[in-house]
Amino acid sequence: MATVAEQWVLVEMVQALYEAPAYHLILEGILILWIIRLLFSKTYKLQERSDLTVKEKEELIEEWQPEPLVPPISKDHPALNYNIVSGPPSHKIVVNGKQCVNFASFNFLGLLDNPRVKAAALASLKKYGVGTCGPRGFYGTFDVHLDLEDRLAKFMKTEEAIIYSYGFATIASAIPAYSKRGDIVFVDRAACFAIQKGLQASRSDIKLFKHNDMADLERLLKEQEMEDQKNPRKARVTRRFIVVEGLYMNTGTLCPLPELVKLKYKYKARIFLEESLSFGVLGEHGRGVTEHFGISIDDIDLISANMENSLASIGGFCCGRSFVIDHQRLSGQGYCFSASLPPLLAAAAIEALNIMEENPGIFLVLKEKCERIHKALQGISGLKVVGESLSPAFHLQLTDSTGSREKDVKLLQEIVNHCMDRSIALTQARYLEKEEKCLPPPRRRTGESRAHNQGGGPGCAALGRVLGPGGQPPRSTHTGLCVTAL
Amino acid sequence: MNVGVAHSEVNPNTQVMNSWGIWLAYIILVRLLHVVLLSIPFFSILVVWTLTNVIHNLAMYVFLHTVKGTPFETPNQGKPRLLTHWEQMDYGLQFTSSCKFLSISPIVLYLLASFYTKYAAHFLINTASLLSVLLPKLPQFHGVRLFGINKY
Numbered sequence: 001m002a003t004v005a006e007q008w009v010l011v012e013m014v015q016a017l018y019e020a021p022a023y024h025l026i027l028e029g030i031l032i033l034w035i036i037r038l039l040f041s042k043t044y045k046l047q048e049r050s051d052l053t054v055k056e057k058e059e060l061i062e063e064w065q066p067e068p069l070v071p072p073i074s075k076d077h078p079a080l081n082y083n084i085v086s087g088p089p090s091h092k093i094v095v096n097g098k099q100c101v102n103f104a105s106f107n108f109l110g111l112l113d114n115p116r117v118k119a120a121a122l123a124s125l126k127k128y129g130v131g132t133c134g135p136r137g138f139y140g141t142f143d144v145h146l147d148l149e150d151r152l153a154k155f156m157k158t159e160e161a162i163i164y165s166y167g168f169a170t171i172a173s174a175i176p177a178y179s180k181r182g183d184i185v186f187v188d189r190a191a192c193f194a195i196q197k198g199l200q201a202s203r204s205d206i207k208l209f210k211h212n213d214m215a216d217l218e219r220l221l222k223e224q225e226m227e228d229q230k231n232p233r234k235a236r237v238t239r240r241f242i243v244v245e246g247l248y249m250n251t252g253t254l255c256p257l258p259e260l261v262k263l264k265y266k267y268k269a270r271i272f273l274e275e276s277l278s279f280g281v282l283g284e285h286g287r288g289v290t291e292h293f294g295i296s297i298d299d300i301d302l303i304s305a306n307m308e309n310s311l312a313s314i315g316g317f318c319c320g321r322s323f324v325i326d327h328q329r330l331s332g333q334g335y336c337f338s339a340s341l342p343p344l345l346a347a348a349a350i351e352a353l354n355i356m357e358e359n360p361g362i363f364l365v366l367k368e369k370c371e372r373i374h375k376a377l378q379g380i381s382g383l384k385v386v387g388e389s390l391s392p393a394f395h396l397q398l399t400d401s402t403g404s405r406e407k408d409v410k411l412l413q414e415i416v417n418h419c420m421d422r423s424i425a426l427t428q429a430r431y432l433e434k435e436e437k438c439l440p441p442p443r444r445r446t447g448e449s450r451a452h453n454q455g456g457g458p459g460c461a462a463l464g465r466v467l468g469p470g471g472q473p474p475r476s477t478h479t480g481l482c483v484t485a486l
Numbered sequence: 487m488n489v490g491v492a493h494s495e496v497n498p499n500t501q502v503m504n505s506w507g508i509w510l511a512y513i514i515l516v517r518l519l520h521v522v523l524l525s526i527p528f529f530s531i532l533v534v535w536t537l538t539n540v541i542h543n544l545a546m547y548v549f550l551h552t553v554k555g556t557p558f559e560t561p562n563q564g565k566p567r568l569l570t571h572w573e574q575m576d577y578g579l580q581f582t583s584s585c586k587f588l589s590i591s592p593i594v595l596y597l598l599a600s601f602y603t604k605y606a607a608h609f610l611i612n613t614a615s616l617l618s619v620l621l622p623k624l625p626q627f628h629g630v631r632l633f634g635i636n637k638y
Binding site for chain 2: 009012013016017019020021024025027028031032034035038039041042043044045046176180181182201202203231233234236237330331
């Protein structure tokens with residue numbers, strides 16, 4: 001019964017084929033030809049046309065001269081004349097065999113040679129050995145790491161924290177984890193090199209605004225808003241970020257965080273705050289620039305800091321809401337694909353946090369010292385202090401420049417050598433000149449340490465004396481001074 | 487982890503259509519659709535074949551030519567965010583074997599559908615849906631978004 005019905009239908013079908021309208025059959029014929037064409041076509045790549053003929057390509061290849069492996073450099077390149085430090089860098093440092101007052105290391109709370117921190121690190125060294133031999137996802141997570149993340153989250157009063165094993169890599173991994181191609185990042189011109197590398201890795205659209213100029217930032221945000229209104233569908237899939245530093249490494253100034261938070265809520269962008277210099281420095285308990293301004297930590301989407309300045313350890317951390325930080329556990333390149341922090345450094349950081357929590361008075365001491373040294377260095381002829389009075393890392397810039405960067409650098413180097421002869425260790429702030437986006441003028445950097453309580457007074461005076469008469473006709477360059485508090 | 491499962495493919499979407507398992511699953515799914523439609527009592531054979539053709543082409547259009555990006559994070563900073571699955575296949579290489587398979591199967595379905603509808607009924611619907619699925623597969627239409635639809 002079924003087969004009869006089928007055959008009957010089949011006969012009808014074939015009959016219908018003969019009676020089919022011509023256009024339909026022609027269409028089917030074309031389709032069958034299309035199938036045959038598809039079956040016989042070769043795979044090829046859609047290429048952008050290159051307008052060079054073979055001859056031109058040969059010419060270009062002939063013309064090319066390889067660059068020498070070692071480019072010719074002058075004899076006084078800093079990489080060839082380095083200072084050798086022997087012994088630990090605390091408030092005194094032994095440079096080239098000579099003991100100097102250390103104004104060059106970033107040792108803000110003076111915890112570099114604190115006996116408690118050293119004891120904790122040694123105990124951890126005996127217990128765990130030196131390294132972790134693995135990234136966090138592959139047998140490299142130790143209890144000290146989890147402990148440190150916990151303590152940092154509690155200290156900063158956020159939900160979660162994540163540890164990186166290298167301070168530079170912290171912000172350079174955090175930015176590309178959230179901001180991708182097609183997203184927009186508004187960043188300050190004076191952002192440090194690590195932020196610039198993170199932005200470059202993220203392939204997002206970068207909009208630079210003038211340093212600490214909220215009016216400029218608002219102008220850029222308004223322009224973006226108008227573009228968004230023209231194309232709302234694109235705007236819905238674009239993410240917007242504002243990346244700022246708490247205390248800028250390149251200028252020693254504070255970012256105007258209350259206005260930033262207002263702009264954030266007005267223009268719906270997310271704030272990434274880089275607190276490397278302000279963590280453990282600003283605020284009543286050392287929680288950074290949010291505590292300094294009294295802003296709730298929930299207003300900032302991501303805080304990133306490195307532990308190499310105040311915590312006297314190595315590495316960095318990011319803290320924020322769990323929803324935000326958890327994403328970095330799989331997307332943070334520096335977290336997933338680097339070995340984790342050596343446990344002795346994590347233990348040292350935990351002990352440093354203990355010290356910070358036990359005596360919050362050290363932050364006041366640091367602040368006092370910073371203000372003192374700022375005042376003491378004000379009147380030097382030829383050099384001006386660049387940076388806020390509460391910033392422990394600031395720069396000494398030549399007031400007028402010679403006109404050429406090399407001459408400025410040379411002059412500063414002379415000043416640094418002069419200071420070194422008088423037992424004061426300073427450094428020049430170095431920049432990869434070809435890689436920086438907005439190259440700051442050459443300067444000398446000073447790091448003020450809390451350790452300079454005794455050395456502080458005479459140190460300031462010595463610095464003033466040395467720099468005062470030592471100043472040749474004024475130039476503008478920077479040297480950085482880092483004030484560390486002890 | 488299982489042995490032999492790890493891959494270093496930056497965007498796995500590009501290789502998913504190349505496995506023979508997908509091809510087999512695709513054929514089985516189309517037949518399943520057809521059988522399910524056949525089992526609905528009040529559809530005649532004509533309607534069932536037209537519906538198979540149309541639903542298959544609609545699903546193909548949505549999954550291959552409308553939905554953009556990847557459901558997972560890729561390590562190339564979001565390059566395929568604005569590309570449809572067809573444009574992502576084999577990183578934009580044209581006329582690969584899976585491309586040919588996916589181009590030929592709607593044509594085959596169309597030929598069968600027009601045979602079974604006796605070349606008389608539902609011509610326009612079938613042809614229109616076939617065209618809607620064949621045109622985006624042409625290399626000239628790679629990355630083209632008509633009238634700005636589906637651009638972002």
